[in-house]
Amino acid sequence: MTVERDYEPSPFSPGYGRRPLVFGGHETDLAELTDVFETLDFGESQSVLVSGLRGSGKTSLLSVLQDAARNRGWLVISDDASAGLMDRVMETAIPSLLQQLDQGTRARLTGLGIWQLNAQWEYVDRHREVRPLLRRDLVALSDVLAEHHPPAGVLITIDEVSSGKVRLRELSRFALEISHAIAEGANVMVVFAGIRLDLEALVEQEHTTFLRRSRELDFRRLSPPETRHVLAETIRIGGKRVDDDALALLVSISQGYPYLVQLAGDFAWRSSGSGPSITLADARAAQSRAITAVERRVISRVYQDLSEKDREFVAAMALDESRTKIADIVERMGVSDQYVQVYKKRLIESGYVQSDGRGYVTFSLPYLGDYIRSMNSESGPDAGRDDWQQYPPPKS
Template sequence: MIQTTSGSHPNSPFTPGYGRRPLVYGGHENLLEDMRTVFAEHDLGESQSLLLSGLRGAGKTSMLQRLQDLARENDWLVISEDASAGLHKRLTASIVPGIVNDLPQATKVELSSLGLWHFSAEWQVDRRPVRTLLRQDLATIAEHSGARGILLTIDEVSSGKTRLREVSAVAREVSHAMAQGVEIVIAFAGIKVDLDELLRQDHTTFLRRSRAVEFTRLSPPEARQVLDETAKIGGRTFDEDALRHLIAVSQGYPFLVQLLGHYAWTHDLESPTIDLKAAEEAQRRGVKAVMDRVMSKVFADLSEKDQEFLRAMAVDEDRSRIGDIVDRLDSYSQYVNGYRNRLIDSGYVEADGHGYIRFALPYLGAYIRSMAEPSAAEHADAWADFPPPSL
């Protein structure tokens, strides 16, 4: 809840931090409405498995959290994890036992009588009589937890061989649980090329029929809605010039929309209206922050060859001609087009007319150019006015 004091608005309603739910979610209204129906009416349809793709800061994690909220509101059991090493073990050795520990004692007595679990004198999970498969665990908790269904979300899917093998093993167990009639919805989130690699694994055939949702940029009206309605929730408004300026600076990048809103909010906490001066200060701080915190990591995620391709693109302020990139890389068209297609599939680059491409992420090109242009501060000697005294 946003708290304010008379004449002041100290707490920003904007949420640029990782994993924090936005108060106003922009875009993908159709998905949210469909999933509301899924959880309320058990009409799974095409939405029993979801693949949410997009780069850092595009809103995938926020969407997973929104889906979790919708599921809980409709009395579904939510299991939320990421695809880091040890996923399968965490599910079977920690998360499922934790769910069982929260069940009523009468239910635990029943599970004990069936020989499915052993409990201590305090009715906490002691040990498992036999080693069971995750599919059996899911079926057991679905039957005995009283939940109307299970939502399993797995964030940060990676195409690393070991992690991908583990995620695909979990997917296989979920598919068997579904085949046994367990009411379960599963959602994966990650970069598109990593999700595509997941679909190529053995035993993930059922995921190829998943509903795929791509997270890119918000439209200008969606960015306006997020900024305007979030500020109103906190008890303030943007003047029109400030709002238009922030929309333009954000370029619809969801993380930057939240970051700019936050910086504009904190510029003058006493004013009920956020003006253009606050928006311009937010631009100065927000663009630098998004390049330092996000674009640097987005660029570092790439292979050396992909980075080389993007450096050749960044020479141009706007769109780039493929022929120019071929010349800059001293390469040939077929080779360059292979990387072009890969980067488009990954979401870093987008086509912009025949023979042209441009950066899909705002400020990625500016970040790459900044690496080749050392600032004056890097060359300045901070101690020039304080030379050491003569000995």
């Protein structure tokens, strides 16, 4: 049965892990990382740490890198840091990659004595004469890929890094195997993604010293021009126009938060139906739906992740509509400045809060302050100022 539609499907992608049509920010980093897939000149990009809050674009970046690597003939191992990572990679991911290789390459790998293939050159089992090690697999794959024209390598992306003790032990062992493969000359790029505190916990493990020299990407909010570009270009590619006042409102609604950019754009597009343009009325229709959705799907969960003292800190901040003076937080919490500085540092490293001029902080996550104020209602120098002050969020 064919379903006829009189409208174009939305070009926005607010779903988890979906690659956006237009990727905003980090253009230089992305270009340099993808260049490695062509040149094999790794430089500082052999290991990469991508930090950021939920919905900040980390997983989308991994998707962009994976597509770019595959397009240049690289093999891609993609997983998350949940229990059983090592077994999944060695017993499922790598055998699956073997099936993608041509017969000559598989014959070359069989000759190395690591994998057993049948007469049809299909994977059967791993030889057990030598204890199987991930480093051996990666070196073997890298060696045969280096003989391809053009030569290629292996990209490994691990999302959702966790700082739980059990997870860190397995991740540390996994990273150690990768470091040995790299030390043996394997053409491997590894990318770990998570919130900053969890990545820092990983880097501090006993066997992950090589990660301390990783390239670091910190995903926060897009700038106002970047936000405008992502919205306008996505709409253009999708086949519509957007009125200037509608675009201005969508920029203001989304506040540079990548997930909210996709969400607001998607709601506005759907509101426009079969019309050729997204109008101010469409943007207004998207406003409450997008803000409500991000509060339920992201902000409420972020708030639940906070400790009791973290919540006291952000509650003290939420008493102000804009930035908050540290001295006021000290007074409102009734504790010492040194005590407040500890929680300030932790919240900044987590990505929920950012410095906003000397002695001031503000929320990094749009609408977090509004969310806290709504819950409560129910029960100097400009250096480092946030340029989103020029784009206050619209009133609910």
